[in-house]
Amino acid sequence: MSLCLYQQCLNPNLLQESASFVMAGMDSAVVGTNGNHLSGSSSSPLPPLVSALTLVIGPLAMLSYCRFIQHHALVSAYNFHCATNGLRHTSFQVFKVADNQVAGHRFEEGRVGSLIDDSGRFYKPLQTGARGDKEVNFFKRFHSDVNVPSSVKSFFPNFFGTIEIDTPNGGGLVRHAVMENLTNGFQHPSVMDVKIGFRTWYLEAGPKYVEKCKLKDQETTSAALGIRVSGMMVYEANKGEAWKAGRDWCKYIKTEAVSEALVRFASSNPSAEKEYDGAFCKAVYGATLTELQKLKSWFEEQKSYHFHSASVLIVYEGKPSRTQTVSVRLVDFAHVVYDKNEIDDNFLSGLNALMKMLTEIIDSVGNVDTSASHK
Numbered sequence: 500m501s502l503c504l505y506q507q508c509l510n511p512n513l514l515q516e517s518a519s520f521v522m523a524g525m526d527s528a529v530v531g532t533n534g535n536h537l538s539g540s541s542s543s544p545l546p547p548l549v550s551a552l553t554l555v556i557g558p559l560a561m562l563s564y565c566r567f568i569q570h571h572a573l574v575s576a577y578n579f580h581c582a583t584n585g586l587r588h589t590s591f592q593v594f595k596v597a598d599n600q601v602a603g604h605r606f607e608e609g610r611v612g613s614l615i616d617d618s619g620r621f622y623k624p625l626q627t628g629a630r631g632d633k634e635v636n637f638f639k640r641f642h643s644d645v646n647v648p649s650s651v652k653s654f655f656p657n658f659f660g661t662i663e664i665d666t667p668n669g670g671g672l673v674r675h676a677v678m679e680n681l682t683n684g685f686q687h688p689s690v691m692d693v694k695i696g697f698r699t700w701y702l703e704a705g706p707k708y709v710e711k712c713k714l715k716d717q718e719t720t721s722a723a724l725g726i727r728v729s730g731m732m733v734y735e736a737n738k739g740e741a742w743k744a745g746r747d748w749c750k751y752i753k754t755e756a757v758s759e760a761l762v763r764f765a766s767s768n769p770s771a772e773k774e775y776d777g778a779f780c781k782a783v784y785g786a787t788l789t790e791l792q793k794l795k796s797w798f799e800e801q802k803s804y805h806f807h808s809a810s811v812l813i814v815y816e817g818k819p820s821r822t823q824t825v826s827v828r829l830v831d832f833a834h835v836v837y838d839k840n841e842i843d844d845n846f847l848s849g850l851n852a853l854m855k856m857l858t859e860i861i862d863s864v865g866n867v868d869t870s871a872s873h874k
């Protein structure tokens with residue numbers, strides 16, 4: 500979790516330019532609200548370790564490919580509480596590979612994946628063109644939609660705008676969405692991404708994309724079950740390390756083995772001697788169901804947002820503790836369609852399918868054979 504990928508240049512001229520850009524471009528209401536933080540964040544002393552790192556790595560960074568990050572979020576971030584913190588990106592920034600990312604676009608040969616920082620932010624590389632814009636527009640629209648209750652908004656990551664980060668693979672500047680890191684605060688998170696819906700495609704996306712999705716929905720469990728386990732990692736306290744499912748492990752889970760995979764995710768009680776703990780599994784999924792029920796109530800009414808290919812992200816603490824926290828949130832909003840004025844049956848039925856499966860697991864968890872392979 501400690502690979503330092505980028506070191507932002509500490510070029511005072513650039514900082515200056517950026518600061519004045521921000522001040523000039525921002526709405527006065529934002530400056531008025533956050534003015535103290537604005538000036539404070541640009542001049543606040545760096546923590547000792549960071550300062551030391553700056554001295555050592557700074558000159559190297561200056562020579563390396565790390566260019567100044569252009570911050571585009573600040574002007575448009577009027578409706579979001581990001582402007583003040585956003586300015587921090589203009590001073591000093593250490594990004595790390597998001598090791599807790601379990602699905603989606605990851606750092607692989609020639610590809611760019613998500614990053615995190617120590618302040619609890621998650622940087623998701625946006626696709627070029629319309630697709631990236633779609634996700635950004637979703638966040639802006641959704642978080643400022645007065646018709647969505649705040650209890651529902653809290654299922655979605657906070658959004659802090661976008662920044663462009665120079666990638667080390669020669670790809671140049673890549674725009675990233677800056678979000679709340681949903682695994683922040685967990686010492687050893689166990690994380691599972693469950694894609695919701697019997698179909699991930701939607702006609703508005705165009706025939707090529709629809710074909711690609713249809714094939715994937717058939718090949719995986721989406722079409723048959725309404726859910727697809729897209730990724731998972733489980734912290735195994737007895738080993739002191741996390742087991743992460745590979746892309747193919749997830750892709751080729753057979754329909755009849757999904758339940759077993761779900762049990763595997765939640766039954767690894769780090770405080771238990773044995774590998775499999777039904778009581779722990781019940782506790783994790785009991786808490787999950789309580790959250791999903793709230794989400795479901797909203798989906799039973801709302802007609803404004805249709806989510807395709809979005810996922811429920813379940814996170815629990817793998818470090819032994821007496822109280823267990825389970826976080827249930829949503830991710831991936833690159834395929835949202837608006838104002839259809841009808842219930843999002845595809846997402847709702849997928850959610851119901853997941854809830855039914857989790858309920859069945861809770862009822863029968865003692866009987867599941869977790870030693871069997873899922874293949």
Ligand SMILES: O=P(O)(O)O[C@@H]1[C@@H](OP(=O)(O)O)[C@H](OP(=O)(O)O)[C@H](O)[C@H](OP(=O)(O)O)[C@H]1OP(=O)(O)O
Nearest residue numbers: 602603604605711729730746750808809831833834
């Ligand atoms: O962008 P691609 O073609 O690599 O496809 C992504 C998939 O990568 P893969 O092709 O399986 O290596 C990717 O699969 P993984 O999660 O990496 O297994 C996702 O399915 C992604 O969809 P979304 O952004 O989660 O809706 C997929 O993105 P879209 O199909 O939504 O573009």
Ligand SMILES: Nc1ncnc2c1ncn2[C@@H]1O[C@H](COP(=O)(O)OP(=O)(O)O)[C@@H](O)[C@H]1O
Nearest residue numbers: 600601602603604621656678679680681692831
């Ligand atoms: N805000 C977030 N905080 C923490 N992890 C996240 C966040 N958003 C996404 N992830 C991680 O990244 C993975 C892929 O996210 P997703 O939005 O589906 O990306 P992609 O569009 O590349 O498929 C998720 O399964 C999760 O592990």
